[in-house]
Amino acid sequence: MIRYDLTCQNGHAFDSWFASASAYDALEKAGQLSCAVCGDARVKKALMAPSVNENATAPKRRLSEPGSPLEKAMAELRRKLEANSDYVGDTFVREVRSMHEGKTPERAIHGEARPEEARRLIEDGIPVAPLPFAPKRRTN
Structure with a gap:
């Protein structure tokens, strides 16, 4: 796993984990990256310093646990969305059109x-x- 600091063209800074450097490159090339703040798809790696753990005995946070306030807010948004809506997968376009047209x-x-x-x-x-x-x- 590798963590990159990222920025969008609107100036938002955030970070994300990727399976590898080549996984990031493939997602970027396919246009599958988006800003965690505004959703802008024009995302690039930001300049970053290496992360060094000065206290190796300190308890480690699991990657699945949100750390920053932004990560916690995103996790809460996801939790509320999943609790209050139905996931329809790749039938989304058909489903939403059907509702809009009053068919369902x-x-x-x-x-x-x-x-x-x-x-x-x-x-x-x-x-x-x-x-x-x-x-x-679809996440790793």
């Missing part, structure tokens, strides 16, 4: 859509918003 009852959902699909939904007057995290089943 409205309910809170979240799922996956390609950027061009999300853009078409917005152009058609269907309110959608990107989430600042990937679904749990």
